Amino acid sequence: MYKYDSYDQQMVDARVEEFRDQARRRLEGKLTEDQFKPLRLMNGLYLQLHAYMLRVAIPYGTLDSRQMHALADIADKYDRGYGHFTTRQNIQYNWIKLEDAADILADLAKVEMHAIQTSGNCIRNISSDHFAGAAADEVVDPRPYAELLRQWSSFHPEFSYLPRKFKIAVIASDTDRAAMRLHDIGIQIVERDGELGAAFYVGGGMGRTPMIAPCINPFVPLDQLVTYAEACLRVYNRHGRRDNKYKARIKILVHEMGAEEYTRQVEAEFAHLLEQGVEPPFAELERIRTYFEDPLFEADLPDDIDRSDPDFALWVDRNTVAHKADGYVSAVISLKPVGGIPGDATAEQMHLMADLARDYSFDELRVMHTQNIVLPHVRKADLHALWSALDDAGLGSPNLDTVEDIIACPGLDYCSLANARSIPVAQQISERFAANGKTEALGQLKLKISGCINACGHHHAGHIGILGVDKKGVENYQLLLGGSEAEDVSLAKITGPGFDEAGIVDAVETAADVYLRERQDGERFLDTYRRIGMTPFKEALYG
């Protein structure tokens, strides 16, 4: 994985001191809260319901054991012993003091981490495929391109006061594990006639007005990647709406202007920028690539797994994924214990995951946008030992992509924007299905919960989505069906009137039962919904 050189290190070190100075000026009253807010946000520091919240960037979701240990240490030293892994592959701490924030950034800088641009109207942390470098189906590891873009977008002088936040995802396989087309820019590295290039999808997003990004250029040569991104951003910075924050995302610009006209303007700007020398030399991409070469996979490893322990066998079936190297798998550590808080991990659990990564996965971990952790390169022969250690620590839930593997935003328990609590709903649903034993029969069922319309919990992209709303001061939950964030991307539709907290748990089970009744061979919940439509579900829900 990528290692900082002295330049990268200087950049994060300078940022620590810059923020220390900004925080000092705020505490001394030289900056008002209105002036300080955009500065702290560009460093991922929010003021949430109970305290300041710090969001730390985990670029393209990749980290090593040293970094995971450092995240655990921060949870212990400055927070309350835990952290929350997010749907953008980052980690958030909920109980941060402003007077500690610069010290935390200094601790992060020691392990080549930062909180730069994890909030604010700027280019956010770049996300990617959590199986990058391990997946059997990728044309190339997408992370070098994400790293190239990370550096380009860091402290970008022209694009730090955009109309609104800006999220980029980079993938390199036809299977989309990063919700690529629901980003402001989604990039898919593709192969054409033996050459690699980048397909640009622009103007996707969730939130108040969900949109699926159209492809505006199917093949940008890789030695023009940064220039093309710069052109996309410049057109947005100049013409994105600034009169209404709810219409300020690039999806609205692309929608109102039309993808064709937006593309025309990008292409004109691109032609101009090609003369401006903004593209790093190809040697820079090659330099970054050297950090992402395969670890030394062993040859001739045994392929068979002793499945005599049924609990272990279930975990292997549910939580491991095919690897490009024989004898290896990618193993998913579920942060979704039944009745637990999706995405939360204690400092002890983080330390353990770090140690297991060191022992069993070439020192690498990944954060999934589904709020789980991946050990990307595990020998099949080590799986039982790995599972035993995880299970002992409450990290062995065998529920990847099942109805228990719920994405949930922090919701009204933590978030100042939320209208309703998300976590208790997730807890009750996972308990319900664990108790009624339907989890196995339901198979892949992606359930995603947001506590407000901003959709951090990706409810638009859930096979089943839940949106919490405020109904005259009381929490109310809308049910949505038929969304997908994957290569078969679609936006979920609302079933009808909302439910109270107990009612929404029943409603999810009712929808699941319709699927179990109606499904045909091999169909997932989503497939059945697409075949039979909303009506049978509505009838069951509202009679």
Added chain:
Amino acid sequence: MADFVSDTDTLIRYREDEPVDHAAVTVDSFLDQSNASAVRVEPGDDARELIPHLERLALVEVNFPAFGDGRGYSSARLLREAGYEGELRAVGDVLVDQVAYMRRCGFDAFEPDTALNQDDLETALSRRPEVYQPAADSRTPIWAKRHA
């Protein structure tokens, strides 16, 4: 036609030449007349309309009515990319923590509504020893140093 009367109390310049001594006119006014040499670009203006007339411009003011409206950064860089070498002045709600980015986008003068603290300004401008991207200033990006 609107005039913008300068209160030069807060003016900071990083240029050796004498400041233009008359008020800037709007982009529309500038395009309508031939004698003005100073123009004020508002966030919604298309700075590219000035490109055919750069040789008669000595001062371009780019207005920031609110610090969060970043269109002026693109306006500035576009003008520098087009070869404009006259004064490029950021005016309005210009805060000390923005000046370093503005310098990178080609601004060489600042006239903020509220005067900038001189110490804070110098700290902000010297904060980052390196930059990741080329822009409208002369700084060498990190990638060029890596592959020098």
Added chain:
Amino acid sequence: MRILTGNDLKTGAVTWWTGSDWSLHVEDAVDVTGSEDEIARREESARRVNAPYAIDATMDEGSPRPSHIKDRVRAIGPTVRPDLTLKPADPDIGNWVI
């Protein structure tokens, strides 16, 4: 009644205006009807509070209870982590919030 709340500038902790100072406990909040803007302005400019705002509340068993659930969550802590709330030993606190 109207009560005034905000966050401590340094720690971010939720605080409530007691009439003379800021307290972590909503029980200490006093009615500020009519003077909320003036107090908020004064206290914020003195940096004794960050981002203050006034909310509606009712008296409930002798203590103010914020009218909106969001402020009740703020007053106590996350409902999903009773161990981290201001009243970890009170088994009924969830009912007060919801």
